[in-house]
Amino acid sequence: MPASPSSSAQAARKAVAERLRELMLDAGLNGKQLAARCGWTPAKTSRIINAKTPPSDADIRAWCAACGADDQAGDLIARSRQADAMFLEWRRMERSGLRQAQQSVRPLYERTRSFRAYAPWVLPGMVQTRAYTTRVLTAIRDRRGLVDDVEAAVGERMDRQHILYEGRHRFALLIEESVLRNGLGGRPVMLEQLRHLLTVGRLPNVSLGVVPMRPDRDNGWPVEGFWIYDQTQVNVELVSGYLTITQPSEIAMYEKVFAELSDVAVRGAPARALITAAIDALG
Numbered sequence: 001m002p003a004s005p006s007s008s009a010q011a012a013r014k015a016v017a018e019r020l021r022e023l024m025l026d027a028g029l030n031g032k033q034l035a036a037r038c039g040w041t042p043a044k045t046s047r048i049i050n051a052k053t054p055p056s057d058a059d060i061r062a063w064c065a066a067c068g069a070d071d072q073a074g075d076l077i078a079r080s081r082q083a084d085a086m087f088l089e090w091r092r093m094e095r096s097g098l099r100q101a102q103q104s105v106r107p108l109y110e111r112t113r114s115f116r117a118y119a120p121w122v123l124p125g126m127v128q129t130r131a132y133t134t135r136v137l138t139a140i141r142d143r144r145g146l147v148d149d150v151e152a153a154v155g156e157r158m159d160r161q162h163i164l165y166e167g168r169h170r171f172a173l174l175i176e177e178s179v180l181r182n183g184l185g186g187r188p189v190m191l192e193q194l195r196h197l198l199t200v201g202r203l204p205n206v207s208l209g210v211v212p213m214r215p216d217r218d219n220g221w222p223v224e225g226f227w228i229y230d231q232t233q234v235n236v237e238l239v240s241g242y243l244t245i246t247q248p249s250e251i252a253m254y255e256k257v258f259a260e261l262s263d264v265a266v267r268g269a270p271a272r273a274l275i276t277a278a279i280d281a282l283g
Contacts, residue, residue, distance in 0.1 A: 010051070012083035012247075016076060017051040020063055024049075027067035037066035055080060098137055098146060098153035102160070108229060109160055116172045116228040116258050122184065123193065124173055124227075125157055126164055127200045132193040133157050135185035164203070172207045174261050176222060180210070180278035187282050194279045198272060209265030210274045220264035226254055 024034050031045040038045075039062075047053035048063075055063065057077050064073040117124045122136060137150045137157075163169045180197075183190055201208035211220065226236045234245040234254045245251060266274065 012079070013054055014051045016055070016080045016083060017049055019072075019076060019079075020055070020060070021049045023064065023067040023069050023072060027069070029067065034063065034066050038062045054083070057081075097149040098141060099149045099156050102153050102156040105235075106156075106160055108233070109163060112169065112229040114170050114172075114230050116174075116255075118174045118223070118226055118258060118261055119179055120176045120222045120225050121179060121182075122225070123175065123179055123197070126161060126171065127173065127197060127206075128157070129189075129193050129196050130154060130158055131189045132185050135189055164200070164206070167205055170205045170207075172209070172258075172262075174209045174211060174258070174265050176211050177213045177274055177278075180275055181281065183282075191279060191282050194275055194282075198275055201271065201275075207267065208271055209262060209267045210271040211261060211265045212274060217264065220261045223257055228254055228258060231255075 024031070027034075029037070031049065032042045035042040035045045038059075044053070048055050048059065057080075060076050060080060061070075061073045064070050064076065115126070117126070123132065125133065128136070133154050134150060137153050140146070141148060141150055164171065180194060185193070197208070200206055211222075224236055224238070226234055228234050228251070231251060232246065234251050236243040236245070245254070265271075
């Protein structure tokens with residue numbers, strides 16, 4: 001099971017901090033001496049070394065210069081920027097509204113050929129109905145106090161769904177059975193959504209798996225929802241932000257978890273039976 005999602009970004013920041021510490025020690029300096037050479041306080045050096053304060057590009061250049069390692073600055077700046085980019089707070093991503101956030105991922109969706117998604121709480125956006133998406137994005141708008149551009153954001157997400165029907169993209173979707181029964185959006189919205197899911201699940205380029213609720217689930221435990229794009233990127237949506245993972249070793253961890261969840265999921269007629277049962281439960 002992957003570690004806590006935000007820990008991936010923190011681990012990347014720690015790796016940069018540790019490399020800076022190594023350069024300082026290799027130069028025969030302690031924290032106070034390095035601070036003096038850089039013209040800042042020892043407390044700042046300590047915060048950088050302990051990954052409590054991310055260093056700016058200028059900080060890294062000054063640090064490397066103080067250690068006689070100017071040739072290391074470019075690589076460390078790149079690694080530091082990558083660490084910062086891994087975790088993006090929603091308030092930064094959505095500062096211009098939900099539509100902009102939806103538009104920002106369109107290029108990623110257009111170029112990806114193989115999608116794998118695990119949904120433990122909400123149905124994946126690619127298979128959502130307009131009404132379901134409207135309820136989801138309205139709830140997000142209200143929770144985060146965003147500008148009211150829900151209608152435009154819904155239109156953007158609906159337009160993006162064209163790739164579902166082109167045949168050039170393949171989708172492997174895993175959905176927890178509880179998502180079929182959580183009643184998000186209310187009865188009419190959920191009924192329409194579940195019926196749509198039955199239709200989408202029959203597309204030749206879609207593999208739809210449902211992880212059934214059971215009293216003896218020994219493996220394939222639920223984790224945070226995530227999307228795997230080809231074999232190049234994983235995105236995880238958190239309460240506080242949006243995590244992007246590009247390290248091959250971490251992508252492999254999510255691929256392993258996806259395979260474990262796939263092993264306990266049902267597909268075809270058994271999956272349709274679970275969806276139909278959820279529809280019947282709504283009356």
